[in-house]
Amino acid sequence: MATIDVPTPVPSPAADADSLRNAVQGWGTDEKALVEILGRRTAAQRAEIRRAYASLYKESLLTRLHGELSGHFQKAMVLLATDPAERDAKLAREALGRRGDDRDAWVLIEAACAAAPDHLVAVRRAYRSLHGSSLEEDVAACSAFQEPLRKLLVSLVRSYRCAEESVDMDVAKLEAAQLAEAIRRKKQPHAGEVVRIVSTRSKPQLAATFRCYKEQHGSDIEEDMKQYSSSQFARMLKIAVWCLTSPEKHFAEVIRYSILGLGTDEDALTRAIVSRADIDMKKIKQEYRVRFKTTVTDDVVGDTSGYYMDILLALVGKE
DSSP states (O other): OOOOOOOSSOOOHHHHHHHHHHHHSSSSOOHHHHHHHHTTSOHHHHHHHHHHHHHHHSSOHHHHHHHHOOHHHHHHHHHHHSOHHHHHHHHHHHHHTSOOOHHHHHHHHHHHHSSOHHHHHHHHHHHHHHHSSOHHHHHHTOTTSOTTHHHHHHHHHTOOOOOOOOOOHHHHHHHHHHHHIIIIISOOTTOHHHHHHHHHSOHHHHHHHHHHHHHHHSSOHHHHHHHHOOSHHHHHHHHHHHHHHOHHHHHHHHHHHHHSSSSOOHHHHHHHHHHHTTTTHHHHHHHHHHHHSSOHHHHHHHHOOHHHHHHHHHHHOOO
16 A cells, blocks of 8 residues: 555666765755655665665765755755664664653554554664664653553564564453453553553454444544543553554654644655655544645645655655
8 A cells, every 4th residue: 555656677786876876976965866766666676776885885875965965955865865773773762762642652663563563673773873772761761751651662662573463352342341341440541451452462362352432432442542641641551542443543643743834844744654654644634634624745746845845745645
């Protein structure tokens, strides 16, 4: 469900590296060429281009992009050209250095829950390599996040979820009842059993559990979280549930949030589009259209401009 429009035939990594070199050399930068190349290659192809560029020109493509570009376009292009695990590790580090509001928690939850289990392992590895400490330890030590949210975030970023597709329906029914006991009756979404279930079970197992929950109680678990608790913890638990089972809901909301109001939250907009273009942007666009009665493309055009707009539109793809 990616939206990257890769040309046919696709140039070799060396040819793309050469084109990028020409685009950033001399007195001016050819931004259009950068958009045309990096905006129309998959993550795997961009990785090959990075390696080819470093081998041919003995410098980092990321360093060159950072030095040649500026503003929101610079950040988008650098994030796009960065290895996905390294990108999420850097974004997590930035989030830990801020105020600990909902948007900062989103970054950590996305890295932990919105991709395959092996991606989180790669993020943790990249984080330690870049920063010399573990992601789990830094989240646990982050005073910006208060308990019990911090406990949830620690549990999510240290998780080793099983990737297999098998589901135990007896466990699903039992844990659906345990979730309902904590959320509906006790109004304690932060209960230990809730954190354990959400942070350890495989995505297929969780999907089965949440289906059982709705069958047993007539409402989605995220609806009950909102109804029975207004805490930051409950809001972030809902985001974790979305990222684990239907991430298009969360990222559609992030994009919409980023463009509402008097100013645009370019960091959130860039992160959502860059990180999901290779994964599920088509589903996000569908969700966005149904929920907000407009399109991602129209809202990006209405709230951004210049080459920054061009790279976002290239990644969003046709609508």
